[in-house]
Amino acid sequence: MSTNLSLILDYNYATSKITEHESEMSASEFMLTGGDGIYTAMRTVCHGTRLFLFDDHLQRICMSHGVMLSKNGGERQRQLDTEYWRGLLAPLIRRGLHRFGSGSEQDSKITVLVDRHRVAIQFVRLLGPNGPNPSCWVKFVSGRRDHPEAKSLQWVHDREALEQFIVPPINEVVLIEHDSKDGPLRFYEGLSSNFFVTRRVSLGRQPEYLNFQLLSAPLDSVLLGTVMKLVLLICERDGISVRYAPEFDALESWNGAFVSSTSRLVLPVSNVIYGEDNRQHKLDSSDPLIMHLLDSVRSMAREKSTEV
DSSP: OOTTOEEEEEEETTTOOEEEEEEOOOHHHHHTTSTTOEEEEEEEETTTTEEETHHHHHHHHHHHHHHHOOOOHHHHHHHTSHHHHHHHHHHHHHHHHHHHHTTOOOOEEEEEEEOSSEEEEEEEEOOOOSSSSOOEEEEEEEOOOSSTTSOBHHHHHHGGGGGGGOOTTEEEEEEEEESSTTSOEEEEEESSSEEEEEEEOOSSOSSGGGGEEEEEOOGGGSOOOHHHHHHHHHHHHHTOOEEOOOBGGGGGGOOEEEEEETTTEEEEEEEEEETTTTEEEEOOTTOHHHHHHHHHHHHTTTTTEEEO
């Protein structure tokens, strides 16, 4: 299969029929075909042989399905069970990866759409990072996500207008909004990622990353991404201070920032753009805390993954 094509599998609930076809659609274009259902995006690790955080994605589907779909009685309960989704999705993903990844050690991004009638899964090659120390630019835009607790496909349609701002060198748009009419301006999340900030709070502690604090939006105000959950677990394990105080007006005190997502894992931010006049602010893309989190997430890839 050509490297610029994706593979799409469709499973019909009523007939149990599986169809597959190649496509030139991007992941964003594929998600726009999903109607009013739900979605999740996962990835392989270890050269395409393991699914990263597969159990977390199954739990996300269950939770989002319960919030967004109107099912009744026993059928609803069955479809809210993680083992139901494991039994349905694991063979489909295995089949798709065998078809799509045959002869390749490259990892794949796997986007799963679920609605009342079908499950659709897209397999896309994940491009490797650019250079030895990859980083990105982000642009801050006014807005906030409705119903962040569920990965509804409505959000894919809502964010489409904001994606116009993602042009090189900008990799992501991050939403900012006042928490009340007269309250401070706060950052929340990216269009397809979570967003974190670091700031120095001490000197002389060892390891060096312990001199920094992680800032995040409150967990009930954003979609709690699978990689975000892993980042917070690492912070708890390693004694890293986390504060849920995402004041955007404190930008000058930020040392570094990063976005986290399935495809990016942990990607440092080197520059931010904000305001109607597109002001720029440079950040430390080699921030010690970010480098520690990046290395920790990568090293946990096998431990937190499931064999395909």
